[in-house]
Amino acid sequence: MIKALLTGHSRGLGTAIADALLARGIPLLALARSGNPQLCSAHPDLLQEVSLDFSDTPSLQAWLHTPALRDFFADAESALLINNAGLLQPVGLVGEADATAIAHAVAVNVTAPLLLTNAFVATTRHCADRRVVHISSGAARSPYAGWSVYCATKAALDHQARAMAAEHLPGLRVASLAPGVVDTAMQAEIRASSVEQFPQKGRFEALKNSGQLTSPDKAAQRLVNYLLGPNFGDVVDGDLRHLPD
Numbered sequence: 284m285i286k287a288l289l290t291g292h293s294r295g296l297g298t299a300i301a302d303a304l305l306a307r308g309i310p311l312l313a314l315a316r317s318g319n320p321q322l323c324s325a326h327p328d329l330l331q332e333v334s335l336d337f338s339d340t341p342s343l344q345a346w347l348h349t350p351a352l353r354d355f356f357a358d359a360e361s362a363l364l365i366n367n368a369g370l371l372q373p374v375g376l377v378g379e380a381d382a383t384a385i386a387h388a389v390a391v392n393v394t395a396p397l398l399l400t401n402a403f404v405a406t407t408r409h410c411a412d413r414r415v416v417h418i419s420s421g422a423a424r425s426p427y428a429g430w431s432v433y434c435a436t437k438a439a440l441d442h443q444a445r446a447m448a449a450e451h452l453p454g455l456r457v458a459s460l461a462p463g464v465v466d467t468a469m470q471a472e473i474r475a476s477s478v479e480q481f482p483q484k485g486r487f488e489a490l491k492n493s494g495q496l497t498s499p500d501k502a503a504q505r506l507v508n509y510l511l512g513p514n515f516g517d518v519v520d521g522d523l524r525h526l527p528d
């Protein structure tokens with residue numbers, strides 16, 4: 284049986300990934316601050332939610348010390364971890380950010396996925412097939428003025444994936460994938476930035492106005508097809524739009 288752990292299922296790309304996994308009958312343990320009542324009522328037997336705030340690292344550590352993960356994966360033969368939860372803020376030039384916002388972003392975008400990945404790998408040693416995917420960003424690979432914290436956190440995920448791939452752990456495959464420009468609340472947040480905070484704001488407005496954003500469902504279907512497919516992990520730091528099916 285395949286089982287999956289997913290973060291950030293409450294909205295956006297995470298909801299669409301959850302939907303795609305649940306539609307395939309894959310039991311899901313889903314972590315975010317908010318729940319997703321619609322998914323819960325559609326899949327009461329497959330979806331378990333845990334409310335966690337990843338900016339509160341001690342709470343996440345405390346949860347990882349409970350038997351929840353071990354119990355969930357106990358009867359799994361294949362195990363998936365999708366580190367999707369993330370945030371864009373603080374947006375603005377270096378020197379203008381609030382220190383708390385920087386620490387918050389690092390906790391959610393880097394500390395939480397690293398802790399979850401470590402716990403996942405430790406808990407799924409009995410699984411013949413284990414797959415970890417980090418939802419990265421083009422911002423991990425191209426510098427964007429105003430997004431230095433976001434760029435740095437996503438680059439950290441890419442490099443964690445490269446290092447973990449180099450360990451060749453039994454049954455483990457990993458990829459850190461940029462999903463493209465996906466039509467979610469995060470894109471609305473980007474368009475709501477000021478030009479002073481984010482000089483490339485106009486480019487993202489133009490993508491939206493010309494209908495070039497990918498729908499969350501399309502990005503999620505592509506991600507889940509690749510995640511479950513035979514080629515997963517061949518490219519460790521890829522772009523979902525350019526991967527083979």
Ligand code: NAP
Pocket residue numbers: 290291292293294295296297314315316317318335336337338366367368369370371391418419420421461462463464465466467468469470
């Ligand atoms: P979104 O709509 O803002 O959703 C973000 C998700 O992360 C939510 O489910 C949210 O759940 C969760 N999250 C945020 N802060 C959290 C916290 N403190 N603790 C636990 N969970 C938290 O964003 P999205 O566009 O779907 O983005 C999903 C992923 O794709 C992110 O990693 C993002 O960086 C990446 N990405 C997105 C795009 C894009 O164009 N949209 C492009 C490149 C990469 P709660 O609020 O319920 O906690």
